[in-house]
Amino acid sequence: MSTIINKWLGGALMLTLFSTQTAISQDPEKNTLTLTDVWKKAATYNRQLQMQYLRVQSMDERTKSARDERLPEIKANGVYARVSNLAIYEDGLLNSPTQYPVVHGYYQFGADAYLNVYNGGKTTREIKVRQTETALAREQKNLTAAEIRYKAAAIYLDIYRGRMYEKVMLQDIAEREKELEEIRQLNKNGVVLKSDLLRAELKLSKQKMTLLEIRNGILISNQRLNIMIGQPDSTDNMVAPDTLILPARTYEDYLADAYEHSFAFKISEKETALSELKLKDVKSNILPKVGLYAEYAYTYPQILFYPYSIALYGLGQVGVKAGVPISAFYQNKHRKQEAKINLQRQEIEHADTKDQVRQEVKSAYLRYTEAITRIDVANNNIIQAKENFRIVNNTYFNQLSLLTDLLDAETQLLQSRFDLTTAQVTAQLQYYQLLKATGNL
Numbered sequence: 001m002s003t004i005i006n007k008w009l010g011g012a013l014m015l016t017l018f019s020t021q022t023a024i025s026q027d028p029e030k031n032t033l034t035l036t037d038v039w040k041k042a043a044t045y046n047r048q049l050q051m052q053y054l055r056v057q058s059m060d061e062r063t064k065s066a067r068d069e070r071l072p073e074i075k076a077n078g079v080y081a082r083v084s085n086l087a088i089y090e091d092g093l094l095n096s097p098t099q100y101p102v103v104h105g106y107y108q109f110g111a112d113a114y115l116n117v118y119n120g121g122k123t124t125r126e127i128k129v130r131q132t133e134t135a136l137a138r139e140q141k142n143l144t145a146a147e148i149r150y151k152a153a154a155i156y157l158d159i160y161r162g163r164m165y166e167k168v169m170l171q172d173i174a175e176r177e178k179e180l181e182e183i184r185q186l187n188k189n190g191v192v193l194k195s196d197l198l199r200a201e202l203k204l205s206k207q208k209m210t211l212l213e214i215r216n217g218i219l220i221s222n223q224r225l226n227i228m229i230g231q232p233d234s235t236d237n238m239v240a241p242d243t244l245i246l247p248a249r250t251y252e253d254y255l256a257d258a259y260e261h262s263f264a265f266k267i268s269e270k271e272t273a274l275s276e277l278k279l280k281d282v283k284s285n286i287l288p289k290v291g292l293y294a295e296y297a298y299t300y301p302q303i304l305f306y307p308y309s310i311a312l313y314g315l316g317q318v319g320v321k322a323g324v325p326i327s328a329f330y331q332n333k334h335r336k337q338e339a340k341i342n343l344q345r346q347e348i349e350h351a352d353t354k355d356q357v358r359q360e361v362k363s364a365y366l367r368y369t370e371a372i373t374r375i376d377v378a379n380n381n382i383i384q385a386k387e388n389f390r391i392v393n394n395t396y397f398n399q400l401s402l403l404t405d406l407l408d409a410e411t412q413l414l415q416s417r418f419d420l421t422t423a424q425v426t427a428q429l430q431y432y433q434l435l436k437a438t439g440n441l
Contacts (some may be wrong), residue, residue, distance in 0.1 A: 132274050
C-alpha cells in the first residue's frame with residue numbers, strides 16, 4: 001500500500017484550494033477567514049469548549065481541595081444554656097418533686113484540633129483520584145476540541161465547495177445562455193425544431209434553480225460556521241483554505257501515532273486508572289486510623305469534677321486517637337468484589353477502545369487514499385468530458401447529432417467539474433479525519 005501511495009503522492013501531494021470572491025448577498029459584512037483562523041475563533045468562542053474549560057478548572061479546584069485534607073481540622077465551638085432547677089422525685093414520679101436550686105446560667109467556649117496521621121492511605125489516594133480525574137477532564141476537553149475543529153473544517157470546506165460550485169455554475173449558465181441564443185437563431189432559420197429550443201430553455205431554467213439551491217446551501221453553512229465561532233449570523237465568510245501538504249505515510253505510522261496520541265485511548269487509560277484506585281481505596285477500609293488531637297475549653301460553672309465550683313474553669317487535653325473498623329472485616333467483602341468486577345470491566349472496555357481506535361484509523365486511512373485516487377480520476381474525467389463536449393457540440397451545430405446528445409455532454413462536463421471540487425474537498429476532509437483519529441488534529 002505504501003508503494004502505491006508514494007507513487008500517487010511522489011513524497012508529498014500539494015492540494016491548493018482557491019477561494020472565490022462570488023457574492024451571495026447584497027451588502028453583507030465581509031470576513032476572509034483561513035481554516036486556522038476558524039480554529040482559533042472556535043477555541044475561544046465555541047460554547048461546548050467553554051463548558052469543557054470550566055469543567056477542567058472545576059476539577060483543578062477539587063484536586064486542591066483534596067490536598068487540603070492533609071491540613072489539621074480546627075474547630076471553635078461555644079454553648080450557652082439556661083438550666084432549670086433540679087427536680088428530685090423522692091416519693092416517685094407521680095408525686096411532686098423537691099426542687100433544688102442550681103446555677104441557671106451555663107456557658108462554654110473553646111477550640112479543638114485533629115491531625116490525621118494515618119487512615120489507610122485514603123487521603124493520598126483521594127489526591128491521586130482527583131489528579132487522575134483532572135487529567136481525564138483535560139483529555140475529554142482535548143477530544144471535544146478535536147471534534148470541534150473537525151466539524152469546523154467540514155463546515156468551512158462545505159462553504160468552499162459551495163462557492164466553487166457557484167463559480168462553475170455561473171460559468172455554465174453563461175455558456176448555456178450563449179448556446180440558447182444560437183439555438184434560437186437556428187430555430188428562426190428553420191434549421192432546428194421548436195422542441196430543441198424548449199429543451200434548451202428548460203435546461204437553462206434548471207441550471208438557474210440549481211444555482212439558487214447552491215447559494216442557499218452556502219448561506220446555511222455560513223450561519224452554522226458563524227454560530228460555531230461566535231460571529232453574527234450576517235457575517236459573510238469569504239473562505240481561503242490554506243495550502244495543504246499531505247505527506248506519504250503508511251498505515252502503521254498513523255496507527256502508532258494513534259496509540260500514542262489518541263484522545264479516546266488516553267481517556268480509556270485514565271478511566272482504568274480510576275478503577276484501580278477505587279479498588280485500592282475499598283481494600284483500605286479495614287485498615288486502622290490514627291490521629292493527633294488537642295482541645296481546650298472554658299466552662300462555667302465547674303460541674304464536671306467534684307468538688308463543684310460556681311466559677312469559670314479551663315480544661316485542655318492532647319493525645320492520640322486510634323480506631324480499627326472491626327465491622328469492615330465482614331461488611332467490606334462485597335464492596336471489594338464489586339470494585340474488582342468494575343476494574344475487570346474497565347480493562348475490557350480499554351481493550352475494546354484500542355480495537356475501535358485501530359478500526360477508526362484503518363477506515364480513515366483507506367478513505368483518505370481513496371479520495372486521493374478520486375482526484376486523479378476526476379481530472380481525467382474532465383479531460384474526457386471536455387473532448388466529448390467539443391465533438392458533440394460541433395456535430396450538433398453541423399446537424400450531425402441530436403440535442404439530447406449535446407445536453408448529455410454538457411451535463412457530463414458540468415458533473416465532472418463538480419466531481420473534481422468534491423474530490424479535492426473530500427481528500428482534505430478525510431485527511432483531517434485521519435488526524436482526528438490519531439489525536440493530532
